[in-house]
Amino acid sequence: MTAKQVASETGRHGRLESTAGTLAGALALALAVLIVAVVSALRFSDGQFGALLGRSVDIGVLREVLFFGMAIAGGLAVANLVQSRGRWLNGATVALILVAVALGGHRVPIADLPAGTPYLGLDRFALNLLGSSLIFIAIEKLSPLRAQAVLRPEWRTDSTYLIVNHLLAGLVLILASFALHDLLGWMVWPPLQTWVGSLPFFAQLLLALLVTDIIQYWTHRAFHEIPFLWRFHAVHHSIEHMDWIAGFRMHLFELTLTRVLFLCALLLMGFDKAAMGAYVVVVGLQTVFNHANLRLPAVFGRAPLKWLIVTPDFHHWHHTVEPAAIDHNYASHFSFLDYLFGTAVKPDRFPDEYGVIGRYVPPGFVRQQLFPFFRKR
Numbered sequence: 339m340t341a342k343q344v345a346s347e348t349g350r351h352g353r354l355e356s357t358a359g360t361l362a363g364a365l366a367l368a369l370a371v372l373i374v375a376v377v378s379a380l381r382f383s384d385g386q387f388g389a390l391l392g393r394s395v396d397i398g399v400l401r402e403v404l405f406f407g408m409a410i411a412g413g414l415a416v417a418n419l420v421q422s423r424g425r426w427l428n429g430a431t432v433a434l435i436l437v438a439v440a441l442g443g444h445r446v447p448i449a450d451l452p453a454g455t456p457y458l459g460l461d462r463f464a465l466n467l468l469g470s471s472l473i474f475i476a477i478e479k480l481s482p483l484r485a486q487a488v489l490r491p492e493w494r495t496d497s498t499y500l501i502v503n504h505l506l507a508g509l510v511l512i513l514a515s516f517a518l519h520d521l522l523g524w525m526v527w528p529p530l531q532t533w534v535g536s537l538p539f540f541a542q543l544l545l546a547l548l549v550t551d552i553i554q555y556w557t558h559r560a561f562h563e564i565p566f567l568w569r570f571h572a573v574h575h576s577i578e579h580m581d582w583i584a585g586f587r588m589h590l591f592e593l594t595l596t597r598v599l600f601l602c603a604l605l606l607m608g609f610d611k612a613a614m615g616a617y618v619v620v621v622g623l624q625t626v627f628n629h630a631n632l633r634l635p636a637v638f639g640r641a642p643l644k645w646l647i648v649t650p651d652f653h654h655w656h657h658t659v660e661p662a663a664i665d666h667n668y669a670s671h672f673s674f675l676d677y678l679f680g681t682a683v684k685p686d687r688f689p690d691e692y693g694v695i696g697r698y699v700p701p702g703f704v705r706q707q708l709f710p711f712f713r714k715r
């Protein structure tokens with residue numbers, strides 16, 4: 339039996355069925371509604387909303403996010419209209435984008451940011467990116483798992499993901515602050531926030547990692563087991579060359595949804611700024627680490643460490659096409675979650691081949707973003 343037959347018989351890796359220009363249309367409409375909301379809030383709240391955002395978001399990045407958001411929503415709607423799909427739905431989207439443009443669009447005036455508003459400029463962003471790239475490339479060269487060129491196949495695609503991934507941080511903060519202020523306010527429970535805030539720094543950091551990894555475990559598992567969600571997650575699994583940059587490949591829908599979930603959970607629990615800052619750094623490093631082309635000292639593969647933390651071999655098995663390991667090793671920080679929930683697998687070697695069984699995910703950033711919305715033959 340081939341691996342492909344195994345996958346189709348067990349139903350694993352999800353099935354790809356019934357498509358939706360309607361889904362693309364609905365997402366475009368949702369995006370357009372959000373954009374109009376943000377632009378009007380910036381325009382009509384006398385600078386208060388802008389000042390509020392300015393404390394956590396780089397306004398320059400926000401403007402870029404708005405610009406790309408309008409382009410994506412408008413583009414999807416027009417593409418659907420051209421193929422005469424969903425006239426009312428997509429007509430409404432185009433109308434909303436025009437309203438957003440009339441209100442100022444991504445150039446909407448934002449009144450009086452208070453002095454001292456933190457600003458993470460694009461120059462610093464580029465410098466960070468260059469610095470961390472050099473460090474990770476050097477580490478992989480010092481202790482490589484496999485001999486592999488730095489510019490391996492599809493490095494352009496994954497570099498695009500790396501950059502988009504960082505730029506998206508602004509959008510995630512906006513969505514999370516919307517969700518918190520308008521939807522989840524009733525969930526705030528001051529005694530919990532007081533308790534969390536009173537914990538020492540390292541306890542807060544560990545708790546933040548544990549809470550988000552439990553959420554991550556179950557959302558990740560849902561992305562594997564629900565066929566509609568698998569379409570999106572298949573993009574992450576289309577990686578065939580594992581290295582430090584590979585882990586950034588993720589569909590924007592999945593990336594935004596999971597990040598907003600994590601951020602809402604953290605903000606609701608009341609972690610303080612230092613713990614949140616450290617948390618963001620650890621998550622970024624662990625994403626790189628888990629996918630890296632890296633051979634670690636043997637101690638990481640033995641108890642007790644192997645029960646405790648996720649290491650490259652553990653997560654590499656999550657990406658294999660070998661049937662015995664499919665739908666295993668979901669955790670990203672703490673491997674004991676997989677042992678606890680019965681989904682851990684950890685042979686004493688690394689897998690030979692990575693990817694999606696059947697290799698149906700197209701190459702390239704744009705085609706991968708569109709892929710979940712169209713039927714696969």
Ligand SMILES: [Zn+2]
Pocket residue numbers: 558562571574575656
């Ligand atoms: Zn996965």
Ligand SMILES: [Zn+2]
Pocket residue numbers: 574585629653656657
């Ligand atoms: Zn991964």
